[in-house]
Amino acid sequence: MKKSILNLLVAAVVLTVPMSSVNAENDAMTGNSIVQEQAVTDVGYIDPKLPEKDKQILKEVMKNLDKEDRENVFFIDETDGFFTSNRQDRLNEYKLKYKDLVSEDGKLKKKPNYKDIVQDKSELTCETSDESAFTTFGLGYSHPSTACASANSGPYRKVLSVPGKSRITANVYLPVKGTEIYMNPKDKTVGGVTKKTGDAADMYLGALNTIGTKVYQVDAGLQFNWGDGKAPETPTEETWGMISLGMGSVISGSPANFKMGTTAFMKFYIPQSNQAALSVSGTAKDGTPLSQTIVWNVDSEKGFTTYGTAMQVKRITSIAQTTGYEDLTTGSYVYNAQWNDVKVGTASGTEQLMNASLTSTNCGYQPSNILVDWTSWAQETVKVKTGPL
Numbered sequence: 001m002k003k004s005i006l007n008l009l010v011a012a013v014v015l016t017v018p019m020s021s022v023n024a025e026n027d028a029m030t031g032n033s034i035v036q037e038q039a040v041t042d043v044g045y046i047d048p049k050l051p052e053k054d055k056q057i058l059k060e061v062m063k064n065l066d067k068e069d070r071e072n073v074f075f076i077d078e079t080d081g082f083f084t085s086n087r088q089d090r091l092n093e094y095k096l097k098y099k100d101l102v103s104e105d106g107k108l109k110k111k112p113n114y115k116d117i118v119q120d121k122s123e124l125t126c127e128t129s130d131e132s133a134f135t136t137f138g139l140g141y142s143h144p145s146t147a148c149a150s151a152n153s154g155p156y157r158k159v160l161s162v163p164g165k166s167r168i169t170a171n172v173y174l175p176v177k178g179t180e181i182y183m184n185p186k187d188k189t190v191g192g193v194t195k196k197t198g199d200a201a202d203m204y205l206g207a208l209n210t211i212g213t214k215v216y217q218v219d220a221g222l223q224f225n226w227g228d229g230k231a232p233e234t235p236t237e238e239t240w241g242m243i244s245l246g247m248g249s250v251i252s253g254s255p256a257n258f259k260m261g262t263t264a265f266m267k268f269y270i271p272q273s274n275q276a277a278l279s280v281s282g283t284a285k286d287g288t289p290l291s292q293t294i295v296w297n298v299d300s301e302k303g304f305t306t307y308g309t310a311m312q313v314k315r316i317t318s319i320a321q322t323t324g325y326e327d328l329t330t331g332s333y334v335y336n337a338q339w340n341d342v343k344v345g346t347a348s349g350t351e352q353l354m355n356a357s358l359t360s361t362n363c364g365y366q367p368s369n370i371l372v373d374w375t376s377w378a379q380e381t382v383k384v385k386t387g388p389l
Contacts, residue, residue, distance in 0.1 A: 044070030047088040054084040061295050062086065064271035066348050069279040069293040074255045077297040081107030081250040090255060098253040108250040141371040141383065144364035152326045154199070155369035156318030157382045160208075160361035161354065165344045166308030167269030168205050169351055170315060173338035174222065174240045174282075175201070176261045180335045183226045184386075188325045198322040199386065200224065201334040204243065205268035205278070209303050209311045216302035219245040219316065220268055220278035220294065222258065224334075239285050240264070242278065242294055256292035258282040263338075268313065269348075273305045274298050306346065312360065313344050317382040328369060333385040342378045353378040 043062040046055050062070050073086045074094075081103065085091040095102060103109050148158050161168070175181050185199040204221020220243065227237030241254035258264050264282030271277045277295045284290040298304055304311065317337045321327065343351035344358055352358060354377040362377075364370030371383040383389055 046086050049088045058084060058086050065277060065293060069277065072292050074292065074294045076250065076252055076294065078249045079297060079299065081110060083108055085255065094255055101251045101253060108252050111249060111251055141373045143367045144362060144370055144372060146363040147367055148363035148365035150365055153323045154319045154321035154326055155328060155365055155384050155386060156316055157364050157370045157372065157384060158314055158316050158361060159359060159377065160314040161312050161344045162358055162360045163310055163312050164308055165313045166207065166306055166311050166346050167351065168313035168315065168344050169267045170205065170342040171263055171265055171340040172203055173263050173336065174258060174260050175334055175336050177238050181224055183332045184330045186327060186330050188327050190324055195322055195325050197325050197327045197330055199330055199332040200320045202316065202318045202320050203337055204316050205266055207304065207311050207313045211303050218276045218298055218302065218304060220276065221266060225257065235285055242280060242292065244296060255294065256280065256290055257285065258290065259285050270304050270306050270308065271295065274300045276304065308346055315339060315342060317384055319384050319386055328386050330386040335383045337382040340379050
């Protein structure tokens with residue numbers, strides 16, 4: 001099965017009348033009645049054909065989402081692999097496309113040997129904000145002056161907010177295969193075991209929460225589907241698909257994919273304690289408008305809350321590699337990764353453009369693999385390469 005992710009190109013129409021009414025029309029020829037059930041509730045559209053359990057879960061999930069994020073909703077419970085969508089047709093397509101990821105009990109399969117992204121607080125003490133490296137508009141590309149901590153999983157650029165933030169939004173330009181993206185994964189042997197480095201271009205948002213000496217992380221965003229170069233080309237090859245990190249104890253595909261060379265709006269937030277949401281609005285591969293929200297249940301041990309007391313939000317541009325099989329010589333690159341109008345906040349309406357007082361970390365791993373054309377903390381263009389820049 002290809003790694004490519006199903007692109008759902010047709011948006012279902014949101015009904016605009018309350019669910020409570022059931023109307024009947026008399027058929028003049030047969031005398032039978034045609035029942036038309038309306039499926040709009042105060043939390044948004046929920047397909048009446050869904051099982052009752054799914055409807056109840058979706059009501060609880062969707063009532064906490066921003067109203068504009070309730071049109072197309074996909075929910076994943078990382079604790080046991082349960083998943084559903086507020087639209088039956090989209091759920092059916094997802095199940096068909098990702099049938100190999102679904103267990104006999106109808107839930108998503110667990111990742112073997114999965115480990116959460118948990119770092120010791122001391123590992124991140126080297127990461128600080130340094131605006132002095134980017135003080136002049138139009139200066140051009142520069143290496144970050146501060147090195148991010150290594151995750152042994154590829155080079156990346158990170159900008160992190162001050163504590164007390166639980167949501168981040170951004171307009172992002174999605175680079176194009178060939179001129180702006182090139183992926184060249186290679187075989188690497190570690191401890192006698194050979195695996196692919198798995199190079200993949202990512203642009204994502206997320207949050208971290210510090211509890212004692214532990215730093216828990218949840219991330220979600222977009223990853224480029226390179227494709228396998230074989231005919232036929234699937235609808236999701238050479239597109240940017242939705243992904244999650246740190247919420248990945250289950251294996252899941254993406255319910256939506258976005259066209260390269262276009263701009264998308266990304267929003268990551270904590271709609272209620274122990275949940276995380278990613279909403280993306282942009283353009284589908286065929287040029288039609290596309291929006292999708294994914295909500296994940298997050299382990300309560302991680303302590304994520306809507307008010308974000310000890311939380312920080314972040315943006316990352318990276319070339320992700322298989323953990324433990326990092327290779328900074330494969331020659332893969334992602335150029336022209338643009339971040340614009342980046343805002344941080346807590347509840348909807350509290351967002352502010354990132355500035356020096358709202359930024360705590362600005363770094364790159366390794367600095368020689370990262371170049372940043374910096375305009376402000378709310379706007380920059382990034383180059384990342386598994387090789388010197």
